[in-house]
Ligand SMILES: [Mg+2]
Ligand SMILES: [Mg+2]
């Protein structure tokens with residue numbers, strides 16, 4: 451990946467060259483309740499294909515025919531180095547492994563996912579449609595001193611639907627990186643989505659989603675997503 | 679991907695740079711029966727992370743603690759171009775989109791997968807451990823005139839466990855590429871696993887898997903996998 455890094459900061463275009471996008475499910479208690487899901491004893495995760503990524507300006511999100519499409523706003527980590535068997539108690543090591551952040555919307559075909567859950571089938575179709583991963587610009591690491599204490603929000607047509615602090619994560623970043631990297635080695639440039647707070651819901655073509663991050667009540671410009 | 683292609687042939691090292699690995703499930707009737715699964719009305723698929731790939735000589739496959747590890751021998755397609763919304767009736771177009779073939783073993787943590795199925799959770803952990811995708815050398819396209827009429831085999835410690843023709847596929851390659859590419863755009867270099875015939879089963883450390891492809895009864899040298 452060295453060619454795609456510039457002064458230690460991943461470039462936006464390189465996001466689409468991620469060797470994988472790994473997403474944590476059910477990582478905020480209230481979101482679990484709203485989906486009637488069981489609270490996991492350990493983080494579980496799934497993949498989204500890099501082909502689902504859309505960068506700022508590349509919208510809109512395209513709703514596949516017959517799909518009940520839901521937004522899930524999530525903090526994304528962009529890794530700066532290979533991570534394998536990370537120690538869950540090592541916060542500093544986890545932060546050191548992060549190159550930069552981004553905001554992301556884990557778009558989900560909820561009806562397809564519910565059907566898959568019922569039949570015991572994989573989630574990859576429900577999560578993997580083209581345009582199902584809008585991302586913000588890259589956020590320099592220095593802009594987020596404590597990733598476990600920032601506010602994520604998402605509005606649909608200016609109505610606030612999600613707005614919670616990352617301090618509500620059930621499993622924090624060191625544990626997330628530990629559990630993932632004990633299964634699959636994370637590479638520099640890989641993207642990790644850390645789960646969504648409560649408030650997920652449907653959007654239909656024409657709806658405008660606006661999402662962002664606040665640190666100490668102050669909006670981070672690069673984190674803004676605005677997409678139809 | 680143009681830099682990693684050499685006279686139209688993907689290089690072996692470039693396999694690990696695939697932007698995704700997409701795998702068809704339940705694509706041979708007898709394999710469905712042996713797992714007590716429902717026969718799908720349409721192909722379904724899931725992702726394996728490129729980090730699970732091991733090339734010839736890079737073994738062994740590593741069994742994670744507590745995992746009941748199964749082999750599934752599968753014909754792999756390596757795409758030579760971008761594919762989107764492929765027409766399921768277009769055989770020639772499907773073959774034209776293929777750059778080369780490989781043999782692969784879709785290693786599966788069967789107990790983890792069964793648990794996931796029961797709980798309606800994603801398959802990505804069960805399918806995505808490091809070393810869970812042994813691949814053969816690349817097979818030039820000209821070596822396989824008809825990918826729907828070749829023999830796949832897998833032996834464990836010289837005992838034949840899988841041995842069937844790809845003419846038993848429920849959904850053939852044009853249909854597979856159609857269904858996948860209507861969800862997610864396939865990119866040049868992407869890898870598609872086409873499903874496994876009957877005979878899957880467990881291996882434990884120390885077992886040696888040997889797999890290969892026969893065309894008209896004749897072994898293809900490049901397709902051979904031998905891995906502990
Ligand atoms: Mg999510
Ligand atoms: Mg992937």
Ligand SMILES: [Mg+2]
Nearest residue numbers: 750784873874
């Ligand atoms: Mg398989």
